[in-house]
Amino acid sequence: MFFFKKKFKLASMIACGILASALFTGCGGGEQGGSSGGDAKPAGDEIVIGANFELTGNHAQYGANANNGLKLAIKEVNDAGGVNGKKIKIVEADAKSEAAESVNAATKLISDDKVVALIGPAVTANVIAESQVATDNGIPVIGPAATNPDVTVENGQVKPYIFRACFIDPQQSEVMAQFAAKDLNAKTAVLYIDSSSDYSKSLGKIFKEKFEADGGKVVMEEAFLAKDQDFKAALTKIQTANADVIFVPAYYEEVGKIIKQARELGITAAILGTDGWDDSKVVDIAGKDALNNTFFCTHYFEGDAEVQGFIKAYKGEYNVEPNVFAALGYDAGKMLINAIERGGDDPKKIRDSIETIKDLPVGTGKITMDAATHNPIKGIVVIETKDGMRELRAKIAPEG
């Protein structure tokens, strides 16, 4: 018993040590900034912004990538001398892939760290969760990759402090439904949805509406869960439907496996998807041959001249290819920097200047903010994968 206690003590000491060191590395600089200023607000030579991302939990791979993109954007501006003579400092908090934790992290960033703006989290549900506390405190939020329409709108009213750096889901589904009907001449489609994700469900719903409005028919709807490994049972069933296209609006890890297993079972139909597919790992998971005859829409095409600068900078910093979350995290950072440049670092003024962003060059192209919806006006690209390489199939210019 004595031994046990001693060991337990040791274990808890180690645990505390790990926790403490994590805390210190997380916000080490923040302490200094706060105390040297003596005021509630940090010293005048720094602008503190909050990065509230899913650093652990199920969505950590998205949150961590977006966070890296944001950090790159901030590092670039700081290396170039900062904004209006001030350096920007990021304080990170972990949204832990849960809505409640996202609120906690946002509250902590706003009340303890006195951030002037929040970026993140990556996933729609977590952005929606924090929007109330941010609005109550008058702190602007940019959700880099939250594509659900409800992120910026509530009961038909635009939420004054909430913005995003990406297009919205209905646009994606509409583009893909139209692409299926017009470019691929598809008459029938199967939906294969991740039923654990609102993102996937809402995309599926809108695709069906649009595809059927264009005269097609959705002949079967099947579902899986995120983190599933084996899809063959449902795919065998999908095969019997013999549809022209299969629409899989989901994230790349599952998508890669679905495509691989579908082709193994001999399904040759075109497989369609959305921006969740956008990661070079899809090729590693599914294999080059399996990916032939697959199409997805996303935020940028890596072959475009205007995104080369970002891709090169990201590779230089992290030594890996950026994925779509990294790109959007970077864009959100750029938007915030631009807003601070034009309007100063008061939260209210930042909000006003984000609303008036116009033709701002960001990582994925040019961005203009629609003040009425808080959605940026951005193009969508449709990409086809051929022998493991991406080819631009269509580029839909921004509306409005």
Next chain:
Amino acid sequence: MDFVHQLIQQLINGVSLGSIYALIALGYTMIYGIIKLINFAHGDVYMVGAYIGFAAVTMGGLPILPALLISMVLTACLGMLVERIAYKPLRHAPRISLLITAIGVSFFLEYTSMYFVTPTPRTFPEVMPNISFNLGGFIINGQQLLILSITIILMALLTYIVQKTKLGKAMRAASFDTETAQLMGVDSDKVISMTFCIGSALAAAAGVLVGVYYNTIDPLMGIMPGLKAFVAAVLGGIGILPGAVVGGIVLGVVEALVAGFLSSTFRDAAAFAILILVLLIKPSGLFGKNTNEKV
């Protein structure tokens, strides 16, 4: 495709999925059989095994077989270490404390791994040729056949160890009554340590094979398979080795049939409904003897 054809293809899908559950369930059920601990960290040991195998292949440049062996050895050490640090001090504590500790170990492994290897999933390079056989319109995957045969071989080997060898005898004695076994000269601590060693090596084998077959590994990959393997072990009669294999395959087939003929949305519901039904109707499982055991 007609109904019979679809049914047979779904059975093939089910058996191949089930053989993975079975492979993980073997280690689960073995540890339970000896020390009556539901080792919820088993799925995470499986994950660590997959990562060690991955490191050996990508960083060490090894072929799959040596990578598998290295992973089994290192993961076995990890299993023994976990037992020593986390479970051994609680040997005389109420069983619920052990269970809670196991859940703690599970989270510890998941998030420590996430810290070191990052949450991004990794993809195995192609280390095994992936051949699909097309037998009269039915698709069978070569790697799946391999996994199924390895599962059955390991089950036979384990049954042999537990039933026929001296170590097995000691294991069964320690399982029956740890203290009395100790009085008879069985070094219970060593026996339990060996159990974790073998159980974790099995988990590592499963992790590497599954990583190669599905082609991705990530720090949270052990959660769902761990739970499903637990259902499989309970279904077959927890603590009984052949039961784990049969339970795993039955579970896989049920999932495939539900997904194929009812709706894929009900698949997991069906899996866990089985767990509830077994616990209600025959708590000792398909292969279990009815004993009055406190749970």
